[in-house]
Amino acid sequence: MASPQTLFILGATGHLGSQFLVNLAHSPAIPQLRVVALIRKLTPETQAKLKEIYKDLEIVEGSLDEAAEIKSQAEKADYVVNCASSDHLGSIQAILAGLGNRSESTGVPPIYIHVSGLGIIGDNSRGEFVAPEKVPHYSDIGFTIDQCLPTNPHVDCDTVIVAAGTRKERPIRTMILFPGLFYGIGDGIRKTSLLLRLYAGLAVQAGFAGTWGPGYSRVESLHVKDCAEALVIMFKAALEGKADEGRDGLYFAAAEQKVELREMARLIGDVMFEKGLLEKGGSHPLPPEVIAPFSEGGWSLLGSNTSVTPARLKLLGWEHRETRKKSFYESIPEEMELVLKDMQ
Template sequence: MSSEAGAKSKRNVFFLGATGFLGSQFLVLLARSDLAPTTHIVALVRNVTPDKEKRLKEVYQDLSIIEGDLDSHDIVKEQASNARYVINCASSDNDACVRNILIGLEERQRRDPAHPPLYIHVSGLAIANDNARGEKVEESTIPVYTDIGFSLGQLPPGGPHLNCDTLISVAGSRKDGPLRTIIAYPGWIYGVSEGYRKTTAALRVFIGACKSLQQMGTWGPGHNSFSSIHVKDAANALLMIFKRAVAGNVDVGTGGHYFLASDEPTVPFREIMGVIGDVLYKQKVFANGGSRPLPASVTDAYGELGWVLLGGNHRVKASRMKRLGWTPSESRKISLLESLPTEVQIALREDKTLLA
């Protein structure tokens, strides 16, 4: 694939997740990169206001907004059809949105078969979940996956994110007219973003779910542990992938699976929830600190998917990114547990409903 270096016209990128935690941090780094002068972002944004548009353009100046959401099917198809590049940092589980992106990209490919479009999709490492249901298990029994030689067929069927990831994998690996597809799988993304959204939505979801209990909690006893990655490291990995994709020298399709995880020790879920609970107690938001196993009145609302996402372990090796020269430097500077108190305080400022 030839490089786009020296191209006179700007490359248009249809971007989903511009107001999100990871997506906005990616745009911050893109704005600082040598791609910025030749890259125009078309961002899908819901509930557009002048203030929201102003703040987004402070993050990335060369940006235009298309109002809509992931369920705006015709808009998503049209914008994907108009773009040679689509980056989806929004929901990893909206399969209707993914189908519409792929339909749009396939329309574009039929118009210009010499230049296959690129789709970068952000999934998650919950695909590697062992469904331990929060129980303590022997470390030797936890599967360890590496992204070199990886395929979705290695995973148990029916796991999280596979509804979307399978669609993308098929589109990128078929023999007749494959798209250029890349799926990135970050672990627990933590830290404080420099972008539009400063903290992960997971914090607000967990705090909201536990408000009625006045104490943080876990699915089961919470012995399960997760790989993690600082938001700046995850965004830097995406930028590295995108830059190489523009230059035409990155693995796509069957080789387009990229795990994003640091080498730092995995963190048990009960320790994560315990730190959050202690901060909320000190802030007089919750009546109790620490965490405890959640009752069925909370977990039942999330169904079996909640147990799979939040009750299991995942162990992976980010071999592909390291082969590209990527290092999780921010994750080495500050750990997940060290970062959490600041994140919780910022989340409380970002979302006043958590204090109600």
């Protein structure tokens, strides 16, 4: 019997990455794979949890800065899924170099699925109010990276990935997922979203929960389980030869709900104030010294509006079922309980 093909995953212990492994393990449409996971800080507990999620799993200890190890693992993999940092150019270049070598040696183009984000299309409104009809709207069908502001996050890295997915020599089958803000308590190792953990940490620094500018920015969101299922559906379509790839392999993931970042911060602030963790509740603009370390990238991500249609995923049959069960705002109180417990 032929040995299973290999999937190399980065970000396997994160909110989305570990949820993807859960969904992958329970997907009858995906054949059994040998999974190799790059883990930065390996503990016996983490190892046990990962192997409980996915049985045929091997762990390689290392960080995103270890390009040689990443290149080596990518060269040995049939597929790579990157749920780690969207903008770590060195690790992305290492993945593409390894996959390019594999393509050349086997004659079979490997698959690379990369998780980016909708911050790439942000309008840089600096948190000021913009009428919904004046916010640029995009469909992923017909979307190209050069439509984005060149200073926006993800542009540089995603341009490199698309280039690798369109070349004729050492070809790679590339696909990029651009999710909105994903939230909700997951089934994987990391239960809570990075966004709520970030805002809670900044609230402790400032003494209140706050926003970039006045916080009128409105963005897409979706439940982490729906985001993970989008990755599984993309992967399945690629295995079946039905996926859009390369220049066309750009997939938006968003549900039919908008989140106003000012309202999100208000809910976080009220929860923390009620627990005696902040000096005041509600939402207020964050002081310059708190947001300065995030530079312009922070404004692009958290001071911009986004508006999209996820046409490609819909054509593949994707639905945001978990998002319909519990909205972003409804999820905040219970998710914040876990966030604050981890902070303590």
